[in-house]
Amino acid sequence: MGRHFLHQNHIRGHCRHDFIPTQRIYPYRPHIRATGRIINHGGRAQTYNKMTMTDIKTLAAGDTDLDRPIIISGPCSAETPEQTLDTAKRLARAGIKIFRAGIWKPRTKPGGFEGIGVPALQWMQHVKETTGMLTAVEVATRSHVEAALSHNIDILWIGARTTGNPFAMQEIADTIRDMDAPETPVLVKNPMNPDLELWIGALERLYNAGVKRLGAIHRGFSVYGTSLYRNRPQWRIPLELRRRYPDLPIICDPSHMGGKRELIASLSQQALDMGFDGLIIESHCNPDCAWSDKDQQVTPEALSAILDHLAYRDTPVQNESLLMLRQQIDQLDNELLDILSKRMSISREIGKYKKDHMMPVVQPGRYGDIVSTRVKTGTDMGMGEDFLRSVLSAIHEESVRQQIELIDGEDGAE
Ligand code: PEP
Ligand code: MN
DSSP states (O other): OOHHHHHHHHTTSSOOOOOOOOOOOOOOOOOOOOOSEEEEETTEEEEEOOOOOTTOOOSOOTTOOOOSSEEEEEOSBOOOHHHHHHHHHHHHHTTOOEEEOBSSOOOSSTTSOOOOOTHHHHHHHHHHHHHOOEEEEEOOSHHHHHHHHHTTOOEEEEOHHHHTOHHHHHHHHHHHHHTTOTTSOEEEEOOSSSOHHHHHHHHHHHHHTTOOSEEEEEOOEEOSSOOSSSEEOOTHHHHHHHHHOTTSOEEEOHHHHHOSGGGHHHHHHHHHHTTOOEEEEEBOSSGGGOSSOGGGOBOHHHHHHHHHHSOOOOOOOOOOHHHHHHHHHHHHHHHHHHHHHHHHHHHHHHHHHHHHTTOOSOOTTHHHHHHHHHHHHHHHTTOOHHHHHHHHHHHHHHHHHHHHHHTTTSOOOO
């Protein structure tokens, strides 16, 4: 696996450190603990607790005291021992304490680089021994969890494609419990689709398996077609998660959200401004040659510059419900304005079309249709008819004004 990548990229890459693998694999001992209410789940006894998340513990693994905000960095994928160690050493020099690397890569389509697998876990162990950093990998199956924990990986994260799969989440939770490893910190990325309940459900499965060092990672939500972001932020969703579980740390992943390295700084700043607890940012010793996600990775030195320029506001912990709700309102208002401006630009296109085709500017019946369909939809959604009529009329007025402006003094309407 991956041999041709090795030749293609790393011969001309900058990763040239020697690597001496060390192997220390501990056997895993299944040990099932069952406390609390037992329910039958797929033939398997399982504990169930309502997730209050008031007993969430610090994410720090072992004795390591983590800075706030928590910063996690490392390559999208561990590719070679040299690339892994070089990136890690440079990150350690930049003061990063947690090193991430994908070992098993969930790719959209087959045929791409799907990760090195178990051998790369030894590279992670070597990183730990050499730099003292904590290590984090993504897990999606029972065998991933077993291998990662047997190799002393400190932190596990759940990828967006796995969070949305309750079977996989239950399997991961069961494995952590079977391995008697509830102290393992686990970070759960949001699912691909904007479904807060699914995200919470994944966290609950881990929590019910005894995992209390839990955190969430907001990496944005999948969009169809092109957009500024690879994954839309939809900030109100993590803010609602924060409102419901104020003690649960939430970390932002601006790399997968933006999909471009130029967007990392601004997304990171927005996340910090909204009171996020940390950032997970992809970095690579030679980003342009990365085997996965090359457009969104930065060098460890560039990461350091980004972190130096962020404003870390010394605000009180923002966990009051009112504040959380207001942040959601601010976010929704921004989205409303964005949608309105998109609507206006389409309206101007219509004005241009009418002008070019010498069409009559007023289309009888069109405005009436708009009002009656929208009022019906809006009232079904619980809004008042008068309110809907005045909003629609204001939008229409502005739309007409813009069309008139466009056709330079001639009449225009939708
Ligand atoms: C990753 O962190 O490299 C990754 C695959 O992320 P996501 O699950 O957010 O797509
Ligand atoms: Mn990635």
